[in-house]
Amino acid sequence: MNILNKLSPQFKEFLQEEGIDEEIFLFEQTLRYIRIKPDYQITFEQLQQQVSNQILSINEIPTIYSLPADEKINNLQLYKDGNLYGIDKSSAAVVYSLDINKNDINLLEICCAPGAKLTFIADLLRLQTKEDGIQRKVFGVDISQNRLNITQSIVNKYKLEKFVELILEDGTKYKSEILFDKVLIDAECTHEGSIKHLKKYINKPINEKNTKKQQKNSKASKKQLQKNYTNTYTTEQTKANQWTEEDFNSRFLDQKKLQQIYDLQFSLLENGYRLLKQNGMLVYSTCSFSQKQNEDQIIKFLEQNADAILVNPFHGMNQQQCKSGKIFNTVRFDPKVSNTGGMFIAKIQKL
Numbered sequence: 001m002n003i004l005n006k007l008s009p010q011f012k013e014f015l016q017e018e019g020i021d022e023e024i025f026l027f028e029q030t031l032r033y034i035r036i037k038p039d040y041q042i043t044f045e046q047l048q049q050q051v052s053n054q055i056l057s058i059n060e061i062p063t064i065y066s067l068p069a070d071e072k073i074n075n076l077q078l079y080k081d082g083n084l085y086g087i088d089k090s091s092a093a094v095v096y097s098l099d100i101n102k103n104d105i106n107l108l109e110i111c112c113a114p115g116a117k118l119t120f121i122a123d124l125l126r127l128q129t130k131e132d133g134i135q136r137k138v139f140g141v142d143i144s145q146n147r148l149n150i151t152q153s154i155v156n157k158y159k160l161e162k163f164v165e166l167i168l169e170d171g172t173k174y175k176s177e178i179l180f181d182k183v184l185i186d187a188e189c190t191h192e193g194s195i196k197h198l199k200k201y202i203n204k205p206i207n208e209k210n211t212k213k214q215q216k217n218s219k220a221s222k223k224q225l226q227k228n229y230t231n232t233y234t235t236e237q238t239k240a241n242q243w244t245e246e247d248f249n250s251r252f253l254d255q256k257k258l259q260q261i262y263d264l265q266f267s268l269l270e271n272g273y274r275l276l277k278q279n280g281m282l283v284y285s286t287c288s289f290s291q292k293q294n295e296d297q298i299i300k301f302l303e304q305n306a307d308a309i310l311v312n313p314f315h316g317m318n319q320q321q322c323k324s325g326k327i328f329n330t331v332r333f334d335p336k337v338s339n340t341g342g343m344f345i346a347k348i349q350k351l
């Protein structure tokens with residue numbers, strides 16, 4: 001059955017209002033992506049033998065490879081030993097756009113869990129430290145304890161503890177005594193760019209979408225969240241990517257909740273920028289296709305911050321596989337063009 005027929009009229013309305021082409025949901029991603037630890041010594045022939053004979057090198061981003069979408073990685077020895085990670089190419093590109101180099105000592109990622117980008121950043125810092133002995137760190141802030149627990153276990157698995165500090169905090173309020181060389185804000189968003197995940201939800205029969213157990217969990221975790229935080233609009237289920245119907249509706253269809261997310265994104269941007277050193281770089285990314293959550297946020301931010309300028313996120317990277325955003329110097333990964341999940345990337349320099 002055509003998946004477009006399964007989208008609810010309200011969801012279609014959301015897509016229309018946000019200027020998102022619903023045909024995007026017809027796209028089937030045929031590739032998945034992996035990352036090899038940057039200093040792990042392995043030849044391409046060995047990767048073909050140990051991972052898949054269909055592995056391909058992604059030339060634009062070092063250490064990233066593609067596999068057919070249905071290849072599993074969990075049983076691979078390289079994965080078990082902590083030398084191989086699963087990461088979408090669009091997420092790897094977000095880290096690549098930070099252009100991490102020897103001058104970067106302290107980095108900050110706000111909205112860091114479950115840590116796909118954070119562990120990539122930490123690996124690149126570890127590599128620099130291996131060369132010159134100078135200790136470096138990425139500070140990861142997230143509002144969800146559950147998701148930070150998952151992040152910590154990934155950090156431990158990949159032995160990156162010395163290069164990562166995790167902080168349970170609202171990213172709009174986080175304060176620090178140091179300013180950061182680079183800041184990544186991988187902002188909470190409506191997530192409809194994660195098409196693979198959204199399709200799983202849309203394809204579920206309606207009675208599976210909102211089981212009693214999920215409803216109960218959802219209520220319990222909502223209470224917990226209300227106890228801990230005041231400004232979040234998501235439940236622990238959505239944060240663990242196990243959406244209930246209620247989560248789905250509130251994420252896309254409730255105008256008040258949508259406004260809350262726009263406000264949250266802008267406050268994250270403001271706070272991240274406040275924590276950035278002069279001449280430092282801030283990258284803002286979301287996995288939403290929505291202009292209101294992407295370009296509009298950046299335009300408003302630039303209007304209010306005279307010392308902020310937009311710079312090209314891809315210092316020399318071949319941009320054939322992604323599209324320009326709706327304003328100059330921003331980038332969009334459009335699944336139909338890039339064979340990845342959706343992603344928006346903007347890079348701002350503080351003059």
Ligand SMILES: C[S@@+](CC[C@H](N)C(=O)[O-])C[C@H]1O[C@@H](n2cnc3c(N)ncnc32)[C@H](O)[C@@H]1O
Pocket residue numbers: 091110111112113114115116117118141142143144147169170171172186187188189231232239264
């Ligand atoms: C898109 S996910 C981040 C993915 C992550 N950067 C990665 O690459 O694995 C968004 C995250 O924002 C977090 N979040 C939501 N509201 C927040 C807030 N006010 N402060 C900090 N984190 C928040 C959520 O808990 C969630 O983990």
